[in-house]
Amino acid sequence: xxxxxxxxxxxxxxxxxxxxxxxxxxxxxxxxxxxxxxxxxxxxxxxxxxxxxxxxxxxxxxxxxxxxxxxxxxxxxxxxxxxxxxxxxxxxxxxxxxxxxxxxxxxxxxxxxxxxxxxxxxxxxxxxxxxxxxxxxxxxxxxxxxxxxxxxxx
Numbered sequence: 001x002x003x004x005x006x007x008x009x010x011x012x013x014x015x016x017x018x019x020x021x022x023x024x025x026x027x028x029x030x031x032x033x034x035x036x037x038x039x040x041x042x043x044x045x046x047x048x049x050x051x052x053x054x055x056x057x058x059x060x061x062x063x064x065x066x067x068x069x070x071x072x073x074x075x076x077x078x079x080x081x082x083x084x085x086x087x088x089x090x091x092x093x094x095x096x097x098x099x100x101x102x103x104x105x106x107x108x109x110x111x112x113x114x115x116x117x118x119x120x121x122x123x124x125x126x127x128x129x130x131x132x133x134x135x136x137x138x139x140x141x142x143x144x145x146x147x148x149x150x151x152x153x154x
Contacts, residue, residue, distance in 0.1 A: 111128075
């Protein structure tokens with residue numbers, strides 16, 4: 001995500017950040033601006049999707065669309081972010097939209113990343129699970145069940 005932000009700054013592209021906890025995107029953007037001062041952030045929104053009405057959800061889509069972003073980073077967690085993007089991708093009008101999970105938390109320094117050696121062997125997910133079992137166990141379990149069953153098999 002930081003590498004894409006640096007490229008967006010280099011080419012003058014407009015970036016929108018959606019999701020994450022209140023204030024996290026702002027912290028992450030401050031850090032990004034240290035190395036990419038020309039990053040053009042055209043929107044930051046951290047709505048509580050669980051509390052939004054259908055009208056509120058549509059308003060979020062319209063805010064993103066009105067910003068005319070070239071790149072949308074969605075930090076809603078898995079699989080919520082992927083599902084939201086799949087449902088709204090065409091309406092958003094953004095050429096590149098990416099679900100980034102906890103990237104904003106990592107960049108803002110709110111969540112510590114796994115050591116490099118753990119990242120390199122592909123076990124960062126396990127590091128995160130061990131670090132936050134109460135929050136992540138149910139999510140990881142539901143993701144595993146989804147992968148085993150396949151989509152649309154409830």
